[in-house]
Amino acid sequence: MSEQPSAPQKPYEALIKRCWEDEEFKQRLMDDPASVIREAGLPIPVGVTEVKAIENAPSQLIIVIPPNP
Numbered sequence: 001m002s003e004q005p006s007a008p009q010k011p012y013e014a015l016i017k018r019c020w021e022d023e024e025f026k027q028r029l030m031d032d033p034a035s036v037i038r039e040a041g042l043p044i045p046v047g048v049t050e051v052k053a054i055e056n057a058p059s060q061l062i063i064v065i066p067p068n069p
Contacts, residue, residue: 011041029053 019026033053
């Protein structure tokens with residue numbers, strides 16, 4: 001029986017996985033999220049002037065409320 005090829009990772013999933021595996025990369029993302037996000041191939045919408053990266057903790061729940069259209 002042959003092994004099924006894994007599905008290609010989406011850019012966001014790859015970014016998160018790399019953060020889990022590479023502490024230096026994660027720190028770069030925390031320090032300069034816009035640059036790292038662009039490098040990862042994720043678009044930053046036109047008009048966005050600030051990008052933040054926040055790391056969740058097991059004892060914390062962060063809810064992001066998008067802008068009201």
